[in-house]
Amino acid sequence: MKIERISHKTLAEAVAGKLVASLVDGSLKPGTQLPPERELIIKFGISRATLREALKTLEKHNFVESRPNVGWFALQVDQSNLTRAKEMAGRNGEQADRPAGSEPPTGPIRVPIAPDKPIRIPNLQKDRLGTFDFISWWDREKVQNAKVMVVGAGALGNEVIKNLALMGIGHIFIVDFDKIELANLSRSVLFRETDSNRSKAEIAAARAKAVNPQVHIQYLNGDITTKMGLGVFRRMDVVIGCLDNREARLAVNRFCYWVNKPWVDGAIQELLGLVRVFIPGQGACYECTLTEQALRDLSLRYSCPLLARQNILLGKVPTTPTIASIIGAMQSQEALKLINNMPVQPGKVTHFNGMVNEMHTTAYVPRDDCESHWAYGTITELPARVERTTLDDLLRIACADLGLNAVIELDQELVTKFECSNCHTVEEVLRPLSEVTVEAGNCPTCGVLREASLTHVITGEETFLHRTLASVGVPPLHVIRAHNGEEYRFYELTGDLADALHFRDFESTIKIEDKKGNHIRLKDKSQIKNGKEPSVLKIRSSRVRLRD
Ligand SMILES: [Zn+2]
Ligand SMILES: [Zn+2]
Numbered sequence: 015m016k017i018e019r020i021s022h023k024t025l026a027e028a029v030a031g032k033l034v035a036s037l038v039d040g041s042l043k044p045g046t047q048l049p050p051e052r053e054l055i056i057k058f059g060i061s062r063a064t065l066r067e068a069l070k071t072l073e074k075h076n077f078v079e080s081r082p083n084v085g086w087f088a089l090q091v092d093q094s095n096l097t098r099a100k101e102m103a104g105r106n107g108e109q110a111d112r113p114a115g116s117e118p119p120t121g122p123i124r125v126p127i128a129p130d131k132p133i134r135i136p137n138l139q140k141d142r143l144g145t146f147d148f149i150s151w152w153d154r155e156k157v158q159n160a161k162v163m164v165v166g167a168g169a170l171g172n173e174v175i176k177n178l179a180l181m182g183i184g185h186i187f188i189v190d191f192d193k194i195e196l197a198n199l200s201r202s203v204l205f206r207e208t209d210s211n212r213s214k215a216e217i218a219a220a221r222a223k224a225v226n227p228q229v230h231i232q233y234l235n236g237d238i239t240t241k242m243g244l245g246v247f248r249r250m251d252v253v254i255g256c257l258d259n260r261e262a263r264l265a266v267n268r269f270c271y272w273v274n275k276p277w278v279d280g281a282i283q284e285l286l287g288l289v290r291v292f293i294p295g296q297g298a299c300y301e302c303t304l305t306e307q308a309l310r311d312l313s314l315r316y317s318c319p320l321l322a323r324q325n326i327l328l329g330k331v332p333t334t335p336t337i338a339s340i341i342g343a344m345q346s347q348e349a350l351k352l353i354n355n356m357p358v359q360p361g362k363v364t365h366f367n368g369m370v371n372e373m374h375t376t377a378y379v380p381r382d383d384c385e386s387h388w389a390y391g392t393i394t395e396l397p398a399r400v401e402r403t404t405l406d407d408l409l410r411i412a413c414a415d416l417g418l419n420a421v422i423e424l425d426q427e428l429v430t431k432f433e434c435s436n437c438h439t440v441e442e443v444l445r446p447l448s449e450v451t452v453e454a455g456n457c458p459t460c461g462v463l464r465e466a467s468l469t470h471v472i473t474g475e476e477t478f479l480h481r482t483l484a485s486v487g488v489p490p491l492h493v494i495r496a497h498n499g500e501e502y503r504f505y506e507l508t509g510d511l512a513d514a515l516h517f518r519d520f521e522s523t524i525k526i527e528d529k530k531g532n533h534i535r536l537k538d539k540s541q542i543k544n545g546k547e548p549s550v551l552k553i554r555s556s557r558v559r560l561r562d
Pocket of ligand 1 (some may be wrong): 218298299300301302303380381384386387
């Protein structure tokens, strides 16, 4: 056993040492005024006499100067007092003085201390996030401006949402299509018995707002794979997956890749859990981690599309609130690190084994042929909305950009018709696959499951070009792909922005946003007449003109 001597510093010496350390590490710049004495007294938790003693010591060694009736000011540390400064600053000073290159090659990475983070003395009586200002790398502005999407509001999602609200993550978008049942209450800190049968996303959002009314919240009661516009993903800083199935994870993974967003995945079962951060272009993605068998299982499900969605809802795994806390906490921390530009370990997985309390991190191998590794190019923001824009409108815009052989690729399969092999009847459907149940596939005449015709490519030959994008399953603020066999273009329905992304659910005062101020950007060849929202998009001599 090694016993180290206890330092015999007085309180005043300790306070002086801390202030000198700020001078040495550059966080207290020469010439700047120190916070008022009463704030320093609160911050250090000391008496006025002790503070005066500390300041007198600093003054004696030319670290600060007093300007009568103004306050205390920091002075430059130079050769005359540098040695003393390091002595007084103690360990802090030594660390700040060490060049960055001298870190040991292995072991944990030291977090750089933001050199210009101003000393901010929070009012802990009035400022609920004040304590976080004492954390060297905590960037209050970044955290308050951050936009985070939480996909899934189950056991993990409850923990993550609670943590994000406590930490004051400024904007939280909660997505879940499920309803609360009594069995959820054993693992969900945000749900109450009276919430039974209510939307998980809505209740979690309302409770997060109650946990911290300063955060701005929005929720979507819908399926992430089909109901969330890519434009929402595009405007997030981090996406957190709190999911219990591969299909949804795969969808989130691809969406995040398309618009280059980091996402944090978590998974739990009994006392086991894992956390992993995926960043496009940095190591493996979620799809890279899937085995050949898992990929085959997924494509098998897609080959019988009507049954696929039903199967997803089965096969729930048992979890405990404790493992949800542990993994949810780790996910929240990874998101916080991403927001503060701290180092994370993308493409790796951290396993936690609660049976033996072991944790280990390993790297996945990225797959060269991974289908997820696609990123969208420049996205054209159209002042158009899914509810009013037809397939024909969009195809015309695509043709203007890409030539007459342009086609639109929808993300979701469209069921065009049912054909009965038994009684040979045909029924026109024209609804997105996600809205068609297995029951609807049964023949009303003879009861057998009919053959569904699907399409997701719109060529211009279709008989249903007059249908709106919304009616064929395109979610608001989505980004739609078009191509001509050689080149892709990407069009966002930016007219939906104010409705699809506002973060104002449960705000006591809801302001109506001026829809003209949506920062709509069109390419040169398109014009917006009078800034009005177009009802029809029309082509004239291969130029797109918006008719009002
Ligand atoms: Zn991949
Ligand atoms: Zn039939």
